[in-house]
Amino acid sequence: xxxxxxxxxxxxxxxxxxxxxxxxxxxxxxxxxxxxxxxxxxxxxxxxxxxxxxxxxxxxxxxxxxxxxxxxxxxxxxxxxxxxxxxxxxxxxxxxxxxxxxxxxxxxxxxxx
Amino acid sequence: xxxxxxxxxxxxxxxxxxxxxxxxxxxxxxxxxxxxxxxxxxxxxxxxxxxxxxxxxxxxxxxxxxxxxxxxxxxxxxxxxxxxxxxxxxxxxxxxxxxxxxxxxxxxxxxxx
Numbered sequence: 001x002x003x004x005x006x007x008x009x010x011x012x013x014x015x016x017x018x019x020x021x022x023x024x025x026x027x028x029x030x031x032x033x034x035x036x037x038x039x040x041x042x043x044x045x046x047x048x049x050x051x052x053x054x055x056x057x058x059x060x061x062x063x064x065x066x067x068x069x070x071x072x073x074x075x076x077x078x079x080x081x082x083x084x085x086x087x088x089x090x091x092x093x094x095x096x097x098x099x100x101x102x103x104x105x106x107x108x109x110x111x112x113x
Numbered sequence: 114x115x116x117x118x119x120x121x122x123x124x125x126x127x128x129x130x131x132x133x134x135x136x137x138x139x140x141x142x143x144x145x146x147x148x149x150x151x152x153x154x155x156x157x158x159x160x161x162x163x164x165x166x167x168x169x170x171x172x173x174x175x176x177x178x179x180x181x182x183x184x185x186x187x188x189x190x191x192x193x194x195x196x197x198x199x200x201x202x203x204x205x206x207x208x209x210x211x212x213x214x215x216x217x218x219x220x221x222x223x224x225x226x
Contacts, residue, residue, distance in 0.1 A: 030211050030212075031211065031212055033214055035215075040201075040220070041219050041220065042119075042203055042205075042217030042218050042219045042220050043157075043203070043205075043217045044217070045214035045215060045216065048212060048214055050212065088156060088157075092211050092212075101159070103156035105154070105155050106154075106156060
C-alpha cells in the first residue's frame, strides 16, 4: 500500500488564487519531500521538510508538516498558469535509507489563465 | 553544476525484443543512482538502486535488469520485453544520505507493442 497519498487527486483554480495540496502517510518518517512534474517530463524537487520541522518556505511555496496527524500540506500562493503540473509527496521512513523514498500518486493542479 | 541525461526520450518496441535505456550524470562523483517506473496517473515505483559501480539492488522482481559499468552511468535492460513493461521510465541521482533529494532525468516513454 502507498505510504504517501495526496489529496485531492485533481485541483483546478484561477490564476492568482492559492492552491493547497495535502499528503497523508502511515509510518513515522525521517523526512517528507515535495516534487513537481510537468506533463511528460521528469520530477523536480521542490522542498524537503524533516520530521523535527513544522514549516518551510521557498518563494511562493509553503510546506507544513504535522507528525501527530501524519500529514503535510503544500501551499502555492498567487498561482500562475506555469504552476500547472502534477505534485507528488514522497516520504523517507524513520529507519529508511535514501532509496526508500516512497511516492504518492500525485495531485494534478490546473491553473486557469 | 550537475546534470543528468537520459535517452531515448521515446521508444516503441515489439514484444520479445531487447531493451537498453541509458542514463548518465555529470558534475558529481559517486552518486546514488535510481531507475523508477511510472504508470499513467500513478506514483513512482522504484525498480533498481545503485550506490557504486557494479552494486545494484533490485526492489521489484521483474523482467528487467540494471547495470552500472561506470561511476556515472546507469543502464536499464531487458532481454525480452513484455507488454506489461510499457510505461514511463525515469532515471535519478542523489547524494548519499537520507536527506538528499532526488534529481530526475526527463524520462523515457516506452511502448511495447
